[in-house]
Amino acid sequence: MKLTEEMIKQLEKDLENCTTAEDLLGQKGVIKNLVRGLSEQILEAEMTHHLGYEKYAPEGQNSGNSRNGKSSKTVQSDAGEMQLDIPRDRNGTFEPMLVPKHQRTIGKIDGIIISLYAKGLTTRDIKEHLEQLYGLEVSPTFISNITERLREYVIEWQSRALESLYAIVYFDAIFYKIREDSKVITKAAYTCLGIDQNGQKELLGIWVDQAEGANFWLSVLTDLKNRGVQDILIACVDGLKGFPDAIQTVFPQTEVQQCIIHQIRNSLRYIASKNKKEFTKDLKSVYQATTKENAELQLERLNEKWGKKYPVVIGSWQRNWENLSVYYKYPEEIRRLIYTTNIVEGLHRQFRKVTKTKSLFPHDDALKKMLFMAYLDISKKWSMPVQNWALIISHLSILYKERLQLKI
Secondary structure, three states, rough: OOOOOHHHHHHHHHHHHHOOOOHHHHHHHHHHHHHHHHHHHHHHHHHHHOOOOOOOHHOOOOOOEEEEEEEEEEEEEEOEEEEEEEEEEEEOOOOOOOOOOOOOOOOOHHHHHHHHHHHOOOOHHHHHHHHHHHOOOHHHHHHHHHHHHHHHHHHHOOOOOOOOOOEEEEEEEEEEEEEOOEEEEEEEEEEEEEEOOOOOOEEEEEEEEEOOOOOHHHHHHHHHOOOOOOOEEEEEOOOOOOOHHHHHHOOOOOOOEEEEHHHHHHHHOOOOHHHHHHHHHHHHHHHHHOHHHHHHHHHHHHHHHOOOOOOHHHHHHHHHHHOHHHHHOOOOHHHHHHOOOOHHHHHHHHHHHHHHHHHHOOHHHHHHHHHHHHHHHHHHHOOOOOOOHHHHHHHHHOOOOOOOOOOO
């Protein structure tokens, strides 16, 4: 949109009268008047396009619709708050694209507010940031209204169709305090981080429930299937009881690898301080073995040495061995990816950096919105496939040739 001769003349006149920064950038300054003039010119052009004829053109006679004056609307822009004259049509069918109905912003303000929200800033912090850096005075309600629009985006994102197959999916939960029915309770935000056939990471969804449990994970898995996931080659989980069974109820062909790091941490909690160093050394011979057969031999030796002293710890390794030992069937490149859920825990650490200023969330949706925006910001760095993916997918295509159909 070009400046008209009239606007240029007015701009030259205004600039001649500028003697202070306020005259140029203030509430009634030249810049704001220029933005207002350009915006109203764009709105007039939109109306012309909508009606199909220029203002005062004879083609408008008996056309069935015509201009019908203007209405005033206060909006926020990068230049600050200003009033725009919005043209109207007689039939009431004109919907401007520059300032859609019910929208009170033009320019990049929405994007700035949402970006700051994604960084974990509070409504008060965002208000102060806009005032200090941009000279914009906006109310907390205005900021809340913009961030509230994210709820629709979260619902759409959470309902989107997914790939039919994921090579690896990591399941984990992160916990937050949420207010519910005048009480503060701890809830789990369930996350599923998938790696697709191209080696790209993708967060498949965020679900919130009161406590982490296999029953709720079952509903999460069912949701994934309803959204198009037909198969998962390898699922990586923590030590939650009943979780492997829940996965294989929905995806019966999936190999379930229980996180070795979780198992080690849980085990060492029950080992006396004086025995930890020696026990840890003996335990390494189990989970660092090169083959499953050797690992089982080392587990037997561990039982012989420590079984009577720590039967709960050794019994846990024996009961969970089927899921703890899955990674032995794969080469080193795949083992490094699946023996632990650290990859999704890394995402959770980044979530905590964003949410550290929030000791309490007012409701589930507020938590989902913040985690969703944090994920969008974090995922910008996920442009490359995971390390050694060409070797990994080649090996998986041999093991799962019936299920993994590579497009070459």
